[in-house]
Amino acid sequence: MPGIANGRGLGVRALAAYALAAFTVSPMLWVFVTVFKPDDEVFSARLPSRITFANLAYVLTEMPLPRYLFNSALVSVTVTVVALLFHSMAAYALARLRFPGRNLIFSAILATLLVSLPAILVPLFIVVRELDMLDSYAGLIVPSIFHAFGIFLLRQHYLDFPRELEEAAELDGCGYFRIYWSIVLPLSRPMLASLGVLFFLANWNAFLWPLTMTRDPDLRVIQVGIAGLQGQYSSSWNYVLAASLIAAIPTMVVFFLGQRWLVDAMKTTGLK
């Protein structure tokens, strides 16, 4: 390994790293423990005197949390699938096909890379209002699909693909859509998986857009639901924390299942 540390140095490093890692996750661990405490021990500095599932059971049965979870799942899965499809299509064309205006279109897409939702929130809200999509699943889903990041990353990835397979398919008389669907798409599965993880996390965790464009309580997503609980049940920390834990579980699961792809994606970002 890049020879900076000798054996002893590495030992000290490892100890420092363990300590800092523990420091980083300790707030999450403490909240995790607190969720299983009886409500009169929420602020006690000790471990729970007995482990209770009452807080989790309460928020799942007495609050509309299942509905919020369903909405979040529906929106984030749909956005992820459609975004992967659209972005891989666009990226394949931008990386492989020749057409007038290609460089201009790619530069224009790249120019929107830094634009974030908060920056354009107000005019975007007005666009969506004019499209009559406020307070609807369509309004939650459609505007969230489009982002330059995924197109950029996939295009970069496709540029590195060996051309031979596509050329062979072309000789066999395959059209461009066939090549895209049966060669490019299956070959980029690992990249699509890692992007899928990122998209799912971003959309499951989305707060500002759903907060801005939904009024209907039946359309509330989990993040908006939790922020609402926090105001409504500000003295019942046990419930607010239990709901937060439930909101965090899917993201943790997706992260742990997907993290080996995620690291690969980071390596191919071309951002280095």
Added chain:
Amino acid sequence: MSTLAQHTADARRSARRRREAFAAYLLIAPDVLGLLLFIGLPMCLALGIAFFEVDGFGAYQFVGFDNFAKMAGDAMLSRSAGVTLGYVSGFVPLAFAVSLGLALLVREPFPGVRFVRMAFFLPNVISLVVAGVLWQFLLVDKRGAVPALLRPIGLGDVSWLGDPRFALASLVLISAWFLVGYQMLIFLAALNDIPREYYDASKVDGATPWQQFRYVTWPMLRPTSLFVAIHSSVGAVTGLQAFDLVYVLTRGGPANSTSTLIFYIYQQAFTYNHYGYAAAMTTMVVAFLAAVTGLMFALTRGGRFDAGDR
């Protein structure tokens, strides 16, 4: 004969080229239309709406430059710009230094290094809302875990989110906790790309670890450092972090000490229905983004991303 063959070949090639272009336009159409409608149009629209007063029912009234004139005299706007400036100048250097330090720390393998890297990234996996709720619980005045831990050193009664002197600093620290793992991964990827021969050579020359960092690592990291610094600054001004955390932790308070620019714009639009005024302020943010994007293109010569283009 040969010219006829050439003609047919030319015709076939141009037909092929047309087919290729047609397929390409079909493939990029959904994304290009979506980006135009939901990013391009709003960016242009911001400027258009800024010349109108828009009420909650969507009635527009032309007011010329009134909204821009209002910005000049709005003390809350300059206050919010100041908060954002303070937030950026606290968050960006802190997150940069910590994430680079962590990346250097976990660069070489040791037992459990994968779990340590994951631990640093973990806050990024939960949502900003959950992160906000979590820290609000830990920082509850007097009874929370943080005041309890700080009591022995006499800081048990500090109101970290309720005192205007500390709220912004708390916001900076919580943001850094949330985001350093992400920046660390970017640095880590770049560190792994530095050829190890450079370190071997510097070792032969008798370089100290500090000299290795100063004369090998730091110069080799320059493009990444630039990228991280730009992204981190843009994120601190216009990112979700500057809204979600503020909304959950403080709602801009106490005494507006954490009311960031984008939080203020949100309030003007969706609490007070001043859409036109909010749009006028949005043009400022869009101008900032355009400037940074231009800077990024200039610094990367617009073509760095295209190195592998054919």
